[in-house]
Amino acid sequence: MPHADSLILTLVGGFVLAFVFGMVANRLKLSPLVGYLLAGVAVGPFTAGFVADTELAPQLAEIGVILLMFGVGLHFSPADLMRVRKVALPGALVQIAAACVLGWLLGRFALGLPDIEAFLLGFALSVASTVVLLRAVEERKQLKAEVGRIAVGWLIVEDLVIVIALVVMPLLIVPPGETLNSAQLAQSMAWTLGKVALFVGAMLVVGPRVLPWVLVRIAHTRSRELFTLGVLAMALGIAWVAYRLFHSFALGAFLAGLVLNSSPLGHNAAERSLPLRDAFAVLFFVSVGMLFDPTILVREPLAVLGVLAIVIVGKSLAALAITTMFRLDRATSLTVAASLAQIGEFSFILAALSVSLGAMSRETHDLILAAALLSISLNPFVFALVDRLGARPPEPAPAPEPARVTDLV
Template sequence: MPHADSLILTLVGGFVLAFVFGMAANRLKLSPLVGYLVAGIVVGPHTAGFVADTELAPQLAEIGVILLMFGVGLHFSPADLMKVRKVAVPGALVQIGAATALGWALGRLLGMGDLEAALMGFALSVASTVVLLRALEERRQVKGEIGGIAVGWLIVEDLVIVIALVMLPLLIVQPGQALGAAELAKSIGWTLGKVAVFVGAMLFIGPRVLPWVLVRIAHTKSRELFTLGVLAIALGIAWVAYAMFHSFALGAFLAGLVLNSSPLGHNAAERSLPLRDAFAVLFFVSVGMLFDPSILVREPLTVLGILGIVIVGKALAALAITFAFKLDKPTSLTIAASLAQIGEFSFILAALGVSLGALSQQTHDLILAAALLSISLNPFVFALTDRLGGKPKPPAPPTAQPVKLIDVV
């Protein structure tokens, strides 16, 4: 492929096929994410026909990750999380631990080392925020108690992932490069110190500077400049975070979190939404390009085992937690169904594991196969939970008041 047109061909192939397969998935009552992943498989190197630029696509996907995390920060509400903290915080942490343990146990049975098995389990523990929000929106449950707990649960998982993306490069080193206990503790302490300074500066200086910048840009009354300003803030802060501790995710999340508290936060979210959606599509397409679909034929039982952890194991763990907190049956079943899938952050963790040499390409493909199948099956999981009593009963109509007859004199 000529270098001069590789970007254009990658964008055209990615967007056109993502639209076609996304529409097909939507007609089949599946998440469009399934279509985007299939589009990536079609243009990837593991299938015949046109092959997109496999070196350029991951860079475009990185922009998608930045904008996804920026969007998470823009929609993160500490006040909403505090309302459901008694359930969401321990629930998310226990569920992550349970899923990681199940993944580790299966990985050990498959002959993986402890590190690879644990990282696979950790990747399987994180549900997709995109899939969850779409399912709750279709059921009109985003604003209710069920939606509040489910979204708060996912927010805690997202925060854990942000921390993991910063810490994993320190904890996972190449063979022959292992650090001593003192050196490792020093490296972790230094990184955590930089993270603390960065977060403190963002939370202290950011609310005083970034809203002021947005107001000044808004006074120009130029939609283009406002959109560019929002993107410049998101990408710029993400780059600073990457330069300090090799994590685009934390900087983008904090940028969104600061702007969310500003008077123009809602406008910032609206302006960034189209580009966020576009690059998120490219992110899923690039993930599909890295997936070798032959794993479904070569390792069908292993795929089923991993899928069982995602759908059955995580759902049962969520049910046990919610029942322990004495939530009602519809709420417990809905949260369990919401978490019975994995998505974008599992892809990010899997890619990071491969780049660090902690995951093999086969394990990466197994995680992607479980994600693709779990997202496809999630509507059927919700349908099953509805049959088991997961759908809240509609409120009873108000009783008619007896009409009093008044004599007119």
């Protein structure tokens, strides 16, 4: 009896090649995410050799999105955000606006894109990668410092904007050939936002009373497997409810993590879900790489350089402007700018949603993926550059050793 092996081959090919390419990237002092994306390119339909199931991979990637957003919620601290809100909130909004304007200008006048597609191009280029930023700040041992709190708070605001956008975008973008009726739009927006408000309210009021209580009862069984399964069931179940209500896995997963973060067992929940989050996050990046056509680097080199310039130069200058306006010191401003000079997972999610809604072409989608791949690869060099400009404070001089008797004789 023949067995369907598409799932097994996709998992084996994805994990093995992601490990190999990730190790190579790590040896080259690059982010392992670059290796995961290249592994997806290697098993994608645009390169020779083994081709993974291009229909199954996006579904596995959706699970990766759910667990990524669940992790964002688990590590979201309203208290940390409030401490840096005066810089992070206006900074993130100004940077998103600047990237949207630059993307629209590039798309509209240089690439000849329609207004909505050019705007979505800029919007996708505005969002930095949570994974890349946290790893860069942790390697510099600045996660608990002021610069780390500002960078993470900045990114949290960007993530919240994207979560809202993922809910609203299907309402604002209509299929080609259809017109947007203002009355119908207002009714749809009111209905959807009303459902979102009720769902968020229920999660924030009922969730802290129910979900921690369930976790405590599971913990009393003293079964690690049941506790891990319970955490996973909560994340996937609440994400599915959110998807059924307003077609957004991301919001439900984020709220589930946010509620569990405030519970006494929140740390244990984060620890138990970490291996699953890491595994499916790898599959997420591999599946994104499968959708990337690398020939665009040769076909449209100037367009690739244009979007890359927006990510590395445009976003960095916007971050420098807002941090300078708030009178932050030179080292903090440069470090925040370098941390945000890349794009990643949420850019992929926005681009994929735009393509599925018919508002973005595959060519523009490939430009965004090229910008992500190159900006993540170049991010260590951006940090090296800002360090030379004064981002890293000088190391304190070692204290002189006390004179020894033999030295005085």
